[in-house]
Amino acid sequence: MTTILAIQQSDGCILAADSQITYSRIYIQEDSGKITNRGEYIVAAAGDVSAGDIAQHIWQPPKASVNDKKDLRHFVITKVIPSLRDCLLTNGYRKAEKEDDGWSIIIALCGTLYEIADDYSVLTDSSGYYGIGSGSPYALGALHNGASLDQALVIADTLDPSTSAPFVYFKQSK
Secondary structure (H helix, E strand, O other): OOOEEEEEEOOEEEEEEOOEEEOOOEEEOOOOOOEEEEOOEEEEEEEOHHHHHHHHHOOOOOOOOOOHHHHHHHHHHHHHHHHHHHHHHHOOOOOOOOHHHOEEEEEEEOOEEEEEEOOOOEEOOOOOEEEEOOOHHHHHHHHHOOOOHHHHHHHHHHHOOOOOOOOEEEEEEO
């Protein structure tokens, strides 16, 4: 699978991903492709590759107005989620039949992180730490125990056979 981490900071956020894609074999893609800039969004995807490809390369996320930015969570739930769901369905994506075949997305908008599950729920965490993919439990545990982002990724690389360096990083300011 993968390891994607994101950290909410007071002045914005940072996202990081490994470069291994595990499908029918192991692929190492040094530009990762797991995190992309989509206008005012950063989109990171783990799990079902087709859902991630649609979200990262076909989806045209809605632009947030000045008014929308006053309540970003509401905007994400009422505008972003329907837009993403419609794009996935329009482009032939159907929810996976097996639970293991789902997807997770982390988006950054205006320097704020939101985790979106494959049931389209929108999650935020007061710890400021987010992780998706098979290596994320190791990396999140490391972050919660004082490791830096770099150290957490190395720990995931060491413990998760579906995670490999090099790592890529994206930042977004508030």
